[in-house]
Amino acid sequence: MALTIDKSIKRYNEFDVSNKVREKGWILSAYSMPPDAQEVNSLRIVVRPHLNREVCEILANDIEEACDYLEQHGGTAPPPKLHEAHKTSAKC
Numbered sequence: 001m002a003l004t005i006d007k008s009i010k011r012y013n014e015f016d017v018s019n020k021v022r023e024k025g026w027i028l029s030a031y032s033m034p035p036d037a038q039e040v041n042s043l044r045i046v047v048r049p050h051l052n053r054e055v056c057e058i059l060a061n062d063i064e065e066a067c068d069y070l071e072q073h074g075g076t077a078p079p080p081k082l083h084e085a086h087k088t089s090a091k092c
Helices: 014-022 053-073
Strands: 029-032 041-044
16 A cells, blocks of 8 residues: 655654654555656555554544644654656567
8 A cells, every 4th residue: 555645734744754664563565656747745554454444543543643743843863865767668
């Protein structure tokens, strides 16, 4: 599952949320898109078979708490720098 933060939120980004929920043991991978769309970030959640309703509710609460904290204190995680596009000819 993938999600993005509403564009109206300016105090933190997906990388901040990923870092904050990691404090509670969750691993949500944050990504920026490739060149020409790098302003778009997303969070990826891998859903495993043991992820039942109770665990989903705990995760959702932890994400909400992370967002509440970040809204109050702001975030500091910058998206990673992208590599320059390769300028080689295609090899067939």
